[in-house]
Amino acid sequence: MNASIKTPDLTRQKLLEAAFAEIHRNGFQAASLTQILADTGLTKGALYHHFPDKKALGLAVIEEVIRPQLAAMMFAPLADTLQPLAAMQALLKAKAREPDPWVVTLGCPLNNLMQEMSPVDEAFRLQLNGLFEAWVGVVTAALKRGLKSGEVNAAIKPADTAFFIVSALEGCIGMSKNTQSVAAYRGCLGQLSRYLDTLKS
Amino acid sequence: MNASIKTPDLTRQKLLEAAFAEIHRNGFQAASLTQILADTGLTKGALYHHFPDKKALGLAVIEEVIRPQLAAMMFAPLADTLQPLAAMQALLKAKAREPDPWVVTLGCPLNNLMQEMSPVDEAFRLQLNGLFEAWVGVVTAALKRGLKSGEVNAAIKPADTAFFIVSALEGCIGMSKNTQSVAAYRGCLGQLSRYLDTLKS
DNA sequence: AATCATACATACCGGTTGGTATGTGTCAAG
DNA sequence: CTTGACACATACCAACCGGTATGTATGATT
Numbered sequence: 001m002n003a004s005i006k007t008p009d010l011t012r013q014k015l016l017e018a019a020f021a022e023i024h025r026n027g028f029q030a031a032s033l034t035q036i037l038a039d040t041g042l043t044k045g046a047l048y049h050h051f052p053d054k055k056a057l058g059l060a061v062i063e064e065v066i067r068p069q070l071a072a073m074m075f076a077p078l079a080d081t082l083q084p085l086a087a088m089q090a091l092l093k094a095k096a097r098e099p100d101p102w103v104v105t106l107g108c109p110l111n112n113l114m115q116e117m118s119p120v121d122e123a124f125r126l127q128l129n130g131l132f133e134a135w136v137g138v139v140t141a142a143l144k145r146g147l148k149s150g151e152v153n154a155a156i157k158p159a160d161t162a163f164f165i166v167s168a169l170e171g172c173i174g175m176s177k178n179t180q181s182v183a184a185y186r187g188c189l190g191q192l193s194r195y196l197d198t199l200k201s
Numbered sequence: 202m203n204a205s206i207k208t209p210d211l212t213r214q215k216l217l218e219a220a221f222a223e224i225h226r227n228g229f230q231a232a233s234l235t236q237i238l239a240d241t242g243l244t245k246g247a248l249y250h251h252f253p254d255k256k257a258l259g260l261a262v263i264e265e266v267i268r269p270q271l272a273a274m275m276f277a278p279l280a281d282t283l284q285p286l287a288a289m290q291a292l293l294k295a296k297a298r299e300p301d302p303w304v305v306t307l308g309c310p311l312n313n314l315m316q317e318m319s320p321v322d323e324a325f326r327l328q329l330n331g332l333f334e335a336w337v338g339v340v341t342a343a344l345k346r347g348l349k350s351g352e353v354n355a356a357i358k359p360a361d362t363a364f365f366i367v368s369a370l371e372g373c374i375g376m377s378k379n380t381q382s383v384a385a386y387r388g389c390l391g392q393l394s395r396y397l398d399t400l401k402s
Numbered sequence: 403a404a405t406c407a408t409a410c411a412t413a414c415c416g417g418t419t420g421g422t423a424t425g426t427g428t429c430a431a432g
Numbered sequence: 433c434t435t436g437a438c439a440c441a442t443a444c445c446a447a448c449c450g451g452t453a454t455g456t457a458t459g460a461t462t
Contacts, residue, residue, distance in 0.1 A: 171372025191365035
């Protein structure tokens with residue numbers, strides 16, 4: 001009866017991606033399951049067959065959609081680099097040259113969920129914090145390698161610096177989303193890049 | 202029949218403060234009018250007498266609760282200062298020494314609303330952006346004065362720098378809220394302070 | 403003293419929400 | 433060929449949502 005019959009993991013993937021889009025647009029609490037089902041052409045039966053409840057769907061989105069995205073965009077470019085500052089500045093420059101189309105309008109999916117859900121639901125907070133700390137961990141490790149290679153000033157504290165870098169980046173994205181200005185976004189990234197310069201040895 | 206009879210502006214103020222607390226906890230969209238009324242002991246009749254709808258209540262909270270708070274906490278200390286960097290570092294130091302109790306758990310009310318509402322509602326975005334740009338404007342003006350007084354490096358761009366400072370601060374608060382760690386908050390503020398150092402002439 | 407707007411309280415409503423119970427077609431195993 | 437688990441679809445539900453219509457006590461005005 002269906003077009004593609006009996007492809008459960010494809011169905012699950014469609015649900016995850018539609019849920020991601022809905023959550024990215026409206027946040028988790030305001031995300032409508034009905035809307036997600038309308039987008040996918042599926043029904044409640046399908047949804048609640050793959051996920052026990054809305055919360056589980058949200059947590060799965062974090063782990064199976066947002067995490068891979070973030071890993072590809074932000075983790076991979078820093079993996080094994082001995083010049084983290086150069087790598088990060090190249091990354092910022094690329095982001096400034098051609099910003100992701102959703103950045104200025106919808107913001108960072110991870111940050112959005114952190115701001116909305118952390119105070120409200122502990123399970124969400126822990127899950128989001130895990131992903132966030134993974135990110136900080138990647139930056140910290142990169143900075144430590146840069147410290148060994150001599151690119152990074154020996155006086156800095158890698159963990160604190162990494163935490164600040166990620167925070168400042170999320171801050172830039174968040175404020176630019178409010179301004180809805182690509183120019184502001186570029187300017188803010190420029191200042192962040194300028195800050196990275198001060199970390200050189 | 203009531204304890205304090207016929208005090209409309211007091212009633213309005215109670216509604217605003219209860220709404221602020223509810224919004225601060227749950228965000229605007231998830232904020233329940235019923236809960237606000239339960240907190241105040243008032244009824245729908247009172248609410249809809251003072252505000253045409255929920256949206257108007259939210260916008261009034263921004264203008265009449267959040268704006269004065271922010272002005273007192275962040276604008277006032279920078280007014281007319283000729284050493285903005287010193288003033289801001291003193292401010293950060295004070296915030297690090299005794300953080301506002303809600304910062305690490307609920308975050309900044311302004312940032313919360315910006316992240317939630319900017320993509321969803323244009324009226325909210327404009328109102329929030331007005332307040333945000335007022336903040337950036339205060340910092341920009343302060344930096345310009347510091348530029349004249351010689352405290353601030355002549356090479357910096359005041360507007361871009363101010364935007365970044367506010368963004369980074371909001372980023373620090375937001376990430377610390379997710380971590381729910383005062384230590385992380387202090388560390389992040391420390392890094393921001395370290396950044397301010399690099400702006401000296 | 404009568405009138406009338408103000409400042410609420412009470413009761414109610416349609417719509418939407420997340421969630422569930424049940425039905426049904428498909429496919430693989432025995 | 434039958435059975436049974438899987439992968440959905442359909443129908444339904446209580447709870448809550450924002451909003452409205454109406455009632456009423458108060459205080460000022462004429």
